[in-house]
Amino acid sequence: MKIGLLDTLRAANPVVLNISNFVTVQDVANGINAIGASPIMSEEIAETREMVQISSAVALNLGAFSKPQVDHILAMGQAANELHKPLVIDPVAVGAIAYRKQVATDLMSQFQVDVIRGNAGEIAALADVEWQAKGIDAGSGNQDLVEIAKACAQKQHCVVILSGETDVITDGERVVKVHNGTPLFQLHVGSGDMLSSIVAAFCAVSDGDYFEAAQTACVVFAAIGELVAKELKEERPGTFSARLMDALHLTTVADIEKIAQFD
């Protein structure tokens, strides 16, 4: 685990291009900015290739998409592949809505993603494993989370991040578990989307080691959230949201190394 990759990221200030979830886009842009990367968003397919060219990584969020956006996502994923930019996908609600699973599966058959980040319900759906998702929430089930994540990674030929109380990161063989975090992430709607784009920022500075990038992004984000939550006496989701931005900007590698818990 190279937590120092955070300093590399801050020095490089990579441009992260996002197809964003309109629900959380402002928070995601501010989060990318706060941690030390540079966000750019697009809604217009005509500018796709130019946008991908000036970017160091691409994050595709499937939350709340419309049909024109699906065409755009396809074009952007294919351009990322052609131009060799790391590609992260966040398959929002594919565990709850069959239509979304079909769209996500179709898309992923037409480009190769490097990292998938989702909750248990979403990752289970992409691995074709039984799971009970609930709306945008993870839901619950009896399967072993590590096995689900590995099955998804093997099926999709990429790194998988299964977010939850413990994050599971796997390339299909190797597995890292990150134990940091706070329940306040669940109370703040944009947390998962923000992490997905931050994963893309880490991929941009990882020299192609996306398994390393994914686990580092998870430790950094979860540890920063945990530090913010510790300072609050109560579960205050609004205050948490503002201070998370502060902490994404201010927290040092040393701060994170002190509390990082993974195996």
Add this chain to the structure above:
Amino acid sequence: MKIGLLDTLRAANPVVLNISNFVTVQDVANGINAIGASPIMSEEIAETREMVQISSAVALNLGAFSKPQVDHILAMGQAANELHKPLVIDPVAVGAIAYRKQVATDLMSQFQVDVIRGNAGEIAALADVEWQAKGIDAGSGNQDLVEIAKACAQKQHCVVILSGETDVITDGERVVKVHNGTPLFQLHVGSGDMLSSIVAAFCAVSDGDYFEAAQTACVVFAAIGELVAKELKEERPGTFSARLMDALHLTTVADIEKIAQFD
């Protein structure tokens, strides 16, 4: 007035499906989450029926809509009717823009809403009463607010919430007035939209008594806002917004009962 319905809501954690106003969508999603429900948003008509099926209530916001979104709103309203899910509508700016009034009227002739929530200008427009609205603001007029709300409820065959310094809630016959609140709601753009979706969350746990759900939602939201405002020495709209999220999550039924003012 059953303020305890808030505890029922928090225990049930109902999924609230939203056609949202893109201006305020993030705040609305976070507000639904903070009070104890689970938000889901959609922009794609093809997933409408599936989305309505997994939801416990539907909130349609007409703020800043486009023509494709109108088709989507229609499909979602009709699906909510067919699947017997409570349906709330927020007719943003129908008092100021004739085009919006026409669209809202057309829509409401094609499905039956359970609750309309708007400001005086919006409710007057849907009741065909004279009123001077101004942009997204309520405007002013000489009509009695209770009579306007009752006329709208009778015309639209539903519960009406007329939001303002005093909220008026009516089913066309019975009337409840809620006197809690704070002028800071006016300074925070998403307050009304958030209330509309919170009304839907209360409808989801009300056993079909939407008049009860509507008044309880108004007291809960207005009282929480008032408690937050009291802690601020000055009118600080940014701090208010963050602390409102905190308070939606932390405020108890007992806290609200202490200051609730209605008749």
Add this chain to the structure above:
Amino acid sequence: MKIGLLDTLRAANPVVLNISNFVTVQDVANGINAIGASPIMSEEIAETREMVQISSAVALNLGAFSKPQVDHILAMGQAANELHKPLVIDPVAVGAIAYRKQVATDLMSQFQVDVIRGNAGEIAALADVEWQAKGIDAGSGNQDLVEIAKACAQKQHCVVILSGETDVITDGERVVKVHNGTPLFQLHVGSGDMLSSIVAAFCAVSDGDYFEAAQTACVVFAAIGELVAKELKEERPGTFSARLMDALHLTTVADIEKIAQFD
């Protein structure tokens, strides 16, 4: 420099109509509200003329636009010209993406804007001057910023605001430089978009003197940001964002006059 124009704005509470950047729209709406104007947003071309009629100024943001939105921007710009409403444009990323520059140039050949507000990369692009932009960031170059701003103003026949560490405001002949501000604006994604809409609000109360309106808006916004930043011991972008809203509402003309720095 008439900083007292802020009081005129607050007394008049002008309606500012926005084609907004979906990334930052909520912050922009809240910022317009907080400073004392009234925001209205639209996504539907059919309501354009009505919307422009009830507005006192129009702000067009080119961030993250799609093709249907371009048609809407064109209709709104032309309606603003016909109805003699001041028109501000924010040409997001035209310095980095050739497609955006082409769209912006096409649009501006079909209506006359009163004020352009952008960073150095964006203003250089519209002046056809060499510059190295980076994503949504300003980039860097060797050209004199005053000359770039003047060239753009002369080419586009309007007032130009070139935002940066020092803001340059020019009508092509006269030049004002504003030295207030804080690096925290760079860490908060919506700052530039918010300023553009606040410029429109000042234009609405300026009796047609858009050069005066532009420079006053810049001093007011930059000084308020500076005051907020001074109270923070560290660079805290999330806290800055919330307190900026507070300060837009609470800061007085006298507070601003005490620290205003321009020449």
